[in-house]
Amino acid sequence: MAGLITRFAPSPTGPLHLGHAFSALTAWDIARAEGGEFLLRIEDIDQPRCRPEYETGLKDDLQWLGLSWPEPAMRQSNRLPAYQAALERLTAMGQTYACTCTRADIRAALSAPQEGATPIGPDGPVYPGTCRHAGHPSRGAAIRLNMAAALAHLTAPLVITETGPLHPGRHSIDPDHLLTHVGDIVLARRDIGTSYHLAVVLDDAAQGVTLVTRGADLYEATPIHILLQRLLDLHHPAYHHHRLIRDDTGKRLAKRDDARALSKYRAEGLSPAAMRRLLGL
Ligand code: GLU
Numbered sequence: 001m002a003g004l005i006t007r008f009a010p011s012p013t014g015p016l017h018l019g020h021a022f023s024a025l026t027a028w029d030i031a032r033a034e035g036g037e038f039l040l041r042i043e044d045i046d047q048p049r050c051r052p053e054y055e056t057g058l059k060d061d062l063q064w065l066g067l068s069w070p071e072p073a074m075r076q077s078n079r080l081p082a083y084q085a086a087l088e089r090l091t092a093m094g095q096t097y098a099c100t101c102t103r104a105d106i107r108a109a110l111s112a113p114q115e116g117a118t119p120i121g122p123d124g125p126v127y128p129g130t131c132r133h134a135g136h137p138s139r140g141a142a143i144r145l146n147m148a149a150a151l152a153h154l155t156a157p158l159v160i161t162e163t164g165p166l167h168p169g170r171h172s173i174d175p176d177h178l179l180t181h182v183g184d185i186v187l188a189r190r191d192i193g194t195s196y197h198l199a200v201v202l203d204d205a206a207q208g209v210t211l212v213t214r215g216a217d218l219y220e221a222t223p224i225h226i227l228l229q230r231l232l233d234l235h236h237p238a239y240h241h242h243r244l245i246r247d248d249t250g251k252r253l254a255k256r257d258d259a260r261a262l263s264k265y266r267a268e269g270l271s272p273a274a275m276r277r278l279l280g281l
Contacts, residue, residue: 004036006211011043012054015261016061019245027213040073061262083194095149098141099131119181122221126183143188164240173223205234216241
């Protein structure tokens with residue numbers, strides 16, 4: 001793939017573990033094999049959970065693995081105006097609304113007898129639409145995508161180009177699935193003014209990413225990203241969702257799983273080559 005640009009996009013909310021090493025090395029190896037570029041992006045929009053020492057630590061870990069990237073790395077906390085501009089654009093297109101529901105409000109609405117079983121989307125139970133026509137002011141509220149309005153805007157099918165081992169090929173996205181099993185997702189949380197979905201789409205576009213490399217846990221979120229790219233007139237990158245590294249009980253590794261922190265393996269004297277073997281690379 002000529003001019004391939006891929007990336008590793010960790011959040012500095014904990015130490016990097018084996019799963020992160022696998023993700024970063026997978027992206028790096030693809031970039032190397034294709035003569036492309038490997039970028040780092042610091043996903044630090046959730047400021048209260050981010051710590052500078054985790055960021056220093058993750059860069060040390062990546063360098064130890066033999067990875068390098070152009071500095072300064074993109075940092076989401078510097079990009080809030082870009083997120084705001086995109087949000088205003090979607091709002092001007094009539095595709096957003098302000099939502100004042102708390103988690104408890106949503107739980108209560110979903111447990112109402114007439115609701116039936118709620119599908120679980122990439123962000124949890126599909127939002128019941130309580131605030132969709134409430135006309136709340138946006139100040140102090142979360143901003144949601146009006147999925148039905150967004151889908152009505154489409155003039156051509158949405159397609160995912162996947163190059164990863166789990167679902168390779170070109171897959172069309174079913175608009176009905178987006179409506180019923182994804183729904184009115186949050187574009188901007190009230191506390192941070194954006195969301196993972198909006199930020200990741202805008203950042204990948206701003207970094208010129210042509211191949212998004214990440215874990216299979218984000219495969220289900222990809223239709224949202226393709227939709228947002230279309231609404232915002234952005235180029236669609238290809239995707240490579242890789243397998244997840246699991247612990248001995250088959251559970252996916254979590255940030256708090258410090259036992260699998262790369263720094264532990266480093267301290268125990270493991271070499272980067274042995275780390276690759278441990279990961280099956
Ligand atoms: N920041 C996300 C994470 O730490 C990755 C997002 C992505 O690669 O799209 O899991």
